[in-house]
Amino acid sequence: MGSLSKEQLQAIRDYLARQGMTYKPLQDEMLDHVCCDIEKLLASGQPFDAAWLAITTEIPPKQIQTIQLETMETMNKRESLSKWFAYLSFFLLFAGSVFKLMKFPGAGQMLIGSFIAIALALISGSTFGMIANKEKRGGWLLVAILVGVLLFLASFTFQILHLPGAIELRTMAVVALCLSYSISFFYLRGNENYLLPWLHERYTPAIERFIFILFAAVFVLRMPSLTLGYEDFVSRILLVITIATAGLHFHALAWHTYKTSEKPTLIYSVGLSVSIICFLLPALMGFLSLPVRAGLMVAFWPIAGAIVAVRSQEGNMRVAAFFSIGLITLIHLLSALASSEVLPAALNAFSFNGIVLMILLAVLVVFRKNPFFRMYLLIVVSHYLFMYPWELGLW
């Protein structure tokens, strides 16, 4: 046993993903099962290609997709409380966005209700996870991250209600999240049985669904302000929440890679810690000026993007990924130079326009299959939408 190469493992994983098995824990398990089946045939003297053909022929069409659907249904029956809170938050978010577009009163209250529902979904899901998995380690790390996320949501609620203390809450949230994520990158080790990556992996499809629905809502909400030329406060806050949630999820995906490496190298852990700090620092608007934040983006995003592209893409797709990263870097660089008054602000019209926005959306669709890269690109597009009115001097 153990005769399959890295490329063969990747080919099997790609096949499973193409067949609709995208839920990572189940995909890992099916990968192991299929590999064992193939290794059994290899041991009987068959070459890999013949063994692979025999296994794939035996699998009825759509079966892999059905396994995932049935498994997800089984799991969703259980976490009903957090699921209902998540539905409530979607509903309030959708209703709040429609109210905002129609200029009806109560949109702000609905958004705050949506934040509260998100908070309750997170609290109930985490509490259930901790009670049901007492044997798993590191529950305190889950609590620390949960506190950081709740503080983050509270800071936006304060901001919408124009209450004092929003910046202080945001600062506390950023410190809590930077610390707890950095500790997690050093504390989590190889095969051990930790609660945090286990729960995150389990909820990954729901988290991604939430992020994409949030993105779709905010995209629609943002369109009038971009086309008619004004800045919209609510869509700006929702964009920051989209970016923050997607970024936290993007970094949390790295926990899953710890399972397949016995001991993550010190450089890997340090790199991830620096990455999350660089990512969260721009959220401290009160403490960092725009040029500093823009500088952080210019320095950090191409590096993060290049690492993700090298790790997740091959051949022509890797070339296309680097081309996209080049475009993103150029946009960030131009906006940073213009905001520092090194270049004339009028140059921003070349990077912030409908055509570039469409190209970025197309790139997101092209690279939608890789969880790391799609999350990276979703952050990029959200950030682009956030900066758009600012760069064109619309607010």
Next chain:
Amino acid sequence: MSSSEFIKGTLKTIILKLLAENKQMYGYEISQKVEELSASEIKLTYGALYPVLYKLENEGLLVAETEVVDGRARKYYSLTPQGVELAKVKVSELQKFTETLKNILLPAPNISLEVWGV
């Protein structure tokens, strides 16, 4: 034999029984064990096995631990104390049910001959 229709209702008990006898097992190992014990009469498909394993884990009857073997993650399942108890109950229930089924499926006695004391 078309075993799949019979397997559906009993797979949960089969998995609990196997895990009660073996400290921990992974998906492929479970399917191989079932094939071996049934002399290749029962072959578990991926589609039958994994939804049930996740269901049992969700119900708190199994716990899973992941280990890296040959560069891939392998998930080992074992019974929780609650799972151990349920395994005993389910196996006993299935045994009783099989006995009942056996009685039903026995050929019916020939009444006419019985009347004549044969």
